Amino acid sequence: MSTQIPLAAPADDAAVAPVSGPSAHAVHAPSVHMPSVHMRAAITWLAIFPLVAIGMTILAPLTESWHPALRALVLTLVVVPTAVYLVVPKLLAGYGSLKRRQARKATAKA
Structure with missing residues (x-):
């Protein structure tokens, strides 16, 4: 299996380096764990609900x-970009910080 990982914004095919092998993604990808789809849905809801309530x-x-x-059109023109670009990223960062803190505590106890 061979994948290509862009090294920079590719101007041509020369800027893409082929990577192969079972650990191709593990070597180059940072160890970032995305929350489950259920947690992302809950975080998105936590962002959208207050924005819609306040906007209404x-x-x-x-x-x-x-x-x-x-x-609805006017409300969503304000709420969706606010949630996508401001609120959800901050909530996801907070969630990630909380999970890292929990992981450090768990490894410290072990």
């Missing part, structure tokens, strides 16, 4: 007469 509260008086689809 702020927009309600301004958009009373608007069609519900237009209200």
